[in-house]
Amino acid sequence: MATDLLTPPTTEPYLARATRILSGGVRPDDVLPVTPEVAYAVDTFVNFLRTEFQTEADEKRKAEYRSRMLISFHHPGVWIAYLETQYGPVVLAVGEGQVGEFVRTIPYEVCKDAIYTIPENWYVD
Amino acid sequence: MPTFSIPVTYQIRVPRNPYSRIRRHLTADVAASAFDTSGRLRQLGRCILDTGCSTTVMSATGARLLDIPFPTDDPQELTLNTANGAVRSTVYDGELKLQFDACPGHTFRLFCLFSENHMPAAPILLGLHDLIEVFRVTFDGTRSPGSELGRVTFATHP
Numbered sequence: 411m412a413t414d415l416l417t418p419p420t421t422e423p424y425l426a427r428a429t430r431i432l433s434g435g436v437r438p439d440d441v442l443p444v445t446p447e448v449a450y451a452v453d454t455f456v457n458f459l460r461t462e463f464q465t466e467a468d469e470k471r472k473a474e475y476r477s478r479m480l481i482s483f484h485h486p487g488v489w490i491a492y493l494e495t496q497y498g499p500v501v502l503a504v505g506e507g508q509v510g511e512f513v514r515t516i517p518y519e520v521c522k523d524a525i526y527t528i529p530e531n532w533y534v535d
Numbered sequence: 536m537p538t539f540s541i542p543v544t545y546q547i548r549v550p551r552n553p554y555s556r557i558r559r560h561l562t563a564d565v566a567a568s569a570f571d572t573s574g575r576l577r578q579l580g581r582c583i584l585d586t587g588c589s590t591t592v593m594s595a596t597g598a599r600l601l602d603i604p605f606p607t608d609d610p611q612e613l614t615l616n617t618a619n620g621a622v623r624s625t626v627y628d629g630e631l632k633l634q635f636d637a638c639p640g641h642t643f644r645l646f647c648l649f650s651e652n653h654m655p656a657a658p659i660l661l662g663l664h665d666l667i668e669v670f671r672v673t674f675d676g677t678r679s680p681g682s683e684l685g686r687v688t689f690a691t692h693p
Contacts, residue, residue, distance in 0.1 A: 451546075451547065454547050455546075455547055458547055458554070459683065461554075462554065462683070463678070463683045465680055465681075465683065471681070478546070479546075489597070489600060506596065506600060509600050509601075510599070510600045513577075513600060513601055513602055514602075518573070518575050522575070522576070523578070524578065525578045525579070525580050526577055526578065526579060526580065526600070526601055527579060527580025527581060527658065528580075528597075528657070528658055529580075530546075533546065533560070
């Protein structure tokens, strides 16, 4: 994935932004945007469940799959710290440098809900 | 005896043709948290149960990032046979203290190799030693809603 996707689209310093979000100040524009590729992947999964297993994905399941697709599409193969919110995944730090600084800097009580992971590579269609 | 089970997760790798079995990317992902040096839990998005892996492996870089403790006083050079071929690596013998999201409140210690050459993009791999000494692990392909491609059950030995 292009490296220009590695930095959240904001001019707000990432630690200040992360602190704001972790303190409950999440805004809709903090959430990773659902791109056409991600929307297509989720629709395909839902249709697959319906036709192959006669199963209707509920909103929770769709949201979980969408979240996995979103972090994979936007940040494949790099360390991230992110937060699952009611609006979707919000990325707090990207790359080893930011994640390491995030862990060292943000008080644990503030960031205890953060998830640290390396999203899978986006598949090729 | 703590027991938990997780669905085999899968993604559709090639949306154009999701009905081909080879295009369903199956993984036995286990969400877990690891204890850091201060005894606090750091949430790891996913660990992969890897029956082709001898030991549980985590990248030393990842452990440093998340402040997960491992001994660094006795580095060893090993040739690891990986899915990508033989890889010479500096490794450290250690332990990983984990809690699985599906089994809250229970802490498990697994032997873990912390590798300097673990692929940067690879998550923690849960290998056989000593996972199967701690758990009886059962793969069950029985389909059910929410587990269309089966489940994996972890039961601690009595």
